[in-house]
Amino acid sequence: MVEVKNLVKRYGNHIAVDNLSFTVDKGQILGFLGPNGAGKSTTMNIITGYISASEGTVTVNGIDVFEEPEEVKKMIGYLPELPPLYPELTVLEYLQFVADIKKVKRSERKKMVEEIMDTTKITDMKDRLIKHLSKGYKQRVGLAQAIMGYPELIILDEPTVGLDPKQIIEIRELIRELSKNHTVILSSHIMQEVNAVCDSILIIDKGKFVLQDKPENLSMHFGSTGGLKLVVRGDKEIVINELNKIDKITKIDESEALEEGTTRLTLYCDENEDIREDVFYSMSGIKTPILEMQSIRMSLEDIFLKVTQGNDSYLEGEEKDPDGDYIEDDKVEYDEIDAGNDRDESTEELRAEEEGSTDAGDL
Amino acid sequence: MLAIYKKELRAYFTSMIGYVFIALFLAIIGIHFYMYNLLNRVANFEYTVAQVSFIFVLLVPLLTMRLMAEENKQKTDQLLFTSPVTAKDIIMGKYFAVFTILCIVIAVISSYPLIMTLYGDVPFATSYASLIGFVLLGGAYIAMGLYLSSLTDSQVVAAVITFIVFFATLFMEGIARSLSTNSRTAFIFFIVLIAAICLILWTMMRNLPVCIGTGIIGAGILTAIYLLKPTMLDGSIVRVFNWLSVTVRFNNFYMGIFDLADIIYYLSITFVFLFLSIQVIKKKRWS
Numbered sequence: 001m002v003e004v005k006n007l008v009k010r011y012g013n014h015i016a017v018d019n020l021s022f023t024v025d026k027g028q029i030l031g032f033l034g035p036n037g038a039g040k041s042t043t044m045n046i047i048t049g050y051i052s053a054s055e056g057t058v059t060v061n062g063i064d065v066f067e068e069p070e071e072v073k074k075m076i077g078y079l080p081e082l083p084p085l086y087p088e089l090t091v092l093e094y095l096q097f098v099a100d101i102k103k104v105k106r107s108e109r110k111k112m113v114e115e116i117m118d119t120t121k122i123t124d125m126k127d128r129l130i131k132h133l134s135k136g137y138k139q140r141v142g143l144a145q146a147i148m149g150y151p152e153l154i155i156l157d158e159p160t161v162g163l164d165p166k167q168i169i170e171i172r173e174l175i176r177e178l179s180k181n182h183t184v185i186l187s188s189h190i191m192q193e194v195n196a197v198c199d200s201i202l203i204i205d206k207g208k209f210v211l212q213d214k215p216e217n218l219s220m221h222f223g224s225t226g227g228l229k230l231v232v233r234g235d236k237e238i239v240i241n242e243l244n245k246i247d248k249i250t251k252i253d254e255s256e257a258l259e260e261g262t263t264r265l266t267l268y269c270d271e272n273e274d275i276r277e278d279v280f281y282s283m284s285g286i287k288t289p290i291l292e293m294q295s296i297r298m299s300l301e302d303i304f305l306k307v308t309q310g311n312d313s314y315l316e317g318e319e320k321d322p323d324g325d326y327i328e329d330d331k332v333e334y335d336e337i338d339a340g341n342d343r344d345e346s347t348e349e350l351r352a353e354e355e356g357s358t359d360a361g362d363l
Numbered sequence: 364m365l366a367i368y369k370k371e372l373r374a375y376f377t378s379m380i381g382y383v384f385i386a387l388f389l390a391i392i393g394i395h396f397y398m399y400n401l402l403n404r405v406a407n408f409e410y411t412v413a414q415v416s417f418i419f420v421l422l423v424p425l426l427t428m429r430l431m432a433e434e435n436k437q438k439t440d441q442l443l444f445t446s447p448v449t450a451k452d453i454i455m456g457k458y459f460a461v462f463t464i465l466c467i468v469i470a471v472i473s474s475y476p477l478i479m480t481l482y483g484d485v486p487f488a489t490s491y492a493s494l495i496g497f498v499l500l501g502g503a504y505i506a507m508g509l510y511l512s513s514l515t516d517s518q519v520v521a522a523v524i525t526f527i528v529f530f531a532t533l534f535m536e537g538i539a540r541s542l543s544t545n546s547r548t549a550f551i552f553f554i555v556l557i558a559a560i561c562l563i564l565w566t567m568m569r570n571l572p573v574c575i576g577t578g579i580i581g582a583g584i585l586t587a588i589y590l591l592k593p594t595m596l597d598g599s600i601v602r603v604f605n606w607l608s609v610t611v612r613f614n615n616f617y618m619g620i621f622d623l624a625d626i627i628y629y630l631s632i633t634f635v636f637l638f639l640s641i642q643v644i645k646k647k648r649w650s
Contacts, residue, residue: 050445051649059621073446080441082437084435084439086370102447
């Protein structure tokens with residue numbers, strides 16, 4: 001459906017998109033991942049025909065964006081980073097205007113506007129001026145704008161920014177719903193989102209293609225590692241000495257203890273090894289009670305950080321779901337979002353720590 | 364185009380700008396109409412129209428400043444430029460929305476000569492010819508304002524620049540009158556002009572050969588004219604300034620001269636600036 005070939009975008013000497021190629025199949029949801037400034041928005045702007053490329057081609061349904069922009073624009077709905085809203089219009093007026101410029105047939109217009117307000121849950125707000133809406137509602141009006149006319153290709157730049165967890169789940173449901181009849185490209189910073197919604201994930205960094213694969217296959221690209229995060233009451237040296245006796249542990253990292261008299265460690269081992277019992281018996285042997293124990297697994301975040309940070313790779317703790325699956329169950333997913341927010345902070349923390357450690361790259 | 368036209372027109376009347384523009388316009392014209400025509404018992408409405416032509420300088424920036432600058436700032440241009448509407452549709456829709464507001468005012472004003480028929484004979488031909496000139500002048504100013512608004516993403520900057528440019532067009536005529544007409548001054552003036560053009564080209568394109576090439580060719584042609592046929596340059600500065608002065612031609616209308624050349628002049632100014640606005644939009648895509 002969408003084919004991007006050798007796309008290059010230069011701003012003077014700065015290269016925003018560097019020889020990027022990928023394809024999206026019909027009915028697929030493609031997740032676009034990358035750190036800030038990776039070129040996600042630029043790429044999206046090029047596909048929608050908002051800006052041009054320096055080199056390369058983009059075709060949608062076989063039609064070249066640069067040669068026949070009007071034709072391609074008919075097939076695309078786009079929600080940019082900032083929803084393009086007119087604050088002085090009411091929601092209804094705005095959506096009617098959008099329907100008008102998207103050339104929705106006059107006879108279908110009223111029904112479609114109502115239908116879309118319904119699916120994006122903004123019917124209650126239809127007579128409010130857009131400038132009086134909260135960020136979440138503005139985002140939803142933006143989304144309504146993007147799906148107006150039910151274009152074949154819907155491009156969403158960070159669609160869930162500014163929404164509360166309940167709305168995020170609703171929007172994800174909506175995106176999944178949309179993907180039945182539409183092709184969707186979305187970008188995001190939130191890994192769970194991409195993991196939960198997308199059929200295919202594309203990671204780019206500094207404008208360059210890093211990898212594209214199904215979410216479940218991503219971890220295969222990297223030798224994944226298992227391990228434990230541990231907080232133990234006891235002297236650091238004694239604890240480490242004791243833990244070194246366990247052969248399965250390949251590496252021990254120290255972190256700064258948050259409580260007095262405790263030791264905070266990260267233990268690494270091969271993924272298929274289970275060291276939890278060994279650690280338990282070893283610690284109980286020297287009477288140093290375990291206060292916290294947490295399994296680590298390679299999450300999408302880790303993959304993301306690993307591929308986008310080059311040698312600065314590191315691992316980060318994550319609670320393992322009991323059933324290992326948080327996609328199906330909304331309640332669990334809800335918790336995951338909160339966990340995700342916490343994790344962002346701990347990510348920063350960990351990064352600072354890891355930068356000090358010289359052998360972080362050997363993981 | 365119709366969608367954009369309707370939206371813009373609505374925007375003027377949901378905010379205050381549209382009403383303020385119409386009210387101020389009518390107030391200023393009303394006062395002049397009363398002072399010149401009614402109080403002094405002069406039947407020539409064209410005098411009033413000529414007196415108030417400065418009002419475009421004050422009021423048109425009010426209408427045009429937000430046209431494109433606001434879209435650029437709110438990033439709503441992303442919606443417009445990724446929708447199946449062409450740059451031409453966008454610019455024309457916006458232009459006609461502002462033009463409609465001007466027409467509302469003109470419609471009200473055009474009843475004034477009729478009012479005067481109550482008191483005696485009114486020279487309708489010159490009155491309405493001057494009004495047609497007035498509309499054409501306004502249309503040209505609106506196109507200029509729209510173009511200047513498309514260059515920036517700040518309404519204030521757009522308004523200030525528009526105001527300065529409009530003000531300059533008012534003074535062109537006066538400047539032109541006081542300028543020397545001999546060929547040597549003209550030669551120096553055009554050399555400076557070519558240098559300025561080269562400088563602008565350099566800041567826009569950063570392409571040395573093109574700049575120097577333009578400069579050399581321009582200076583060469585100019586020198587050739589100066590050496591071979593200096594009479595061609597006589598009075599040319601005045602001609603240039605008069606040409607730049609949008610108001611000079613309006614005088615013809617008010618003196619009752621209904622010249623096709625003047626109409627074409629205004630229409631082509633309008634056309635050029637609308638064309639440039641469309642190019643600005645298209646260029647943004649390619650920058």
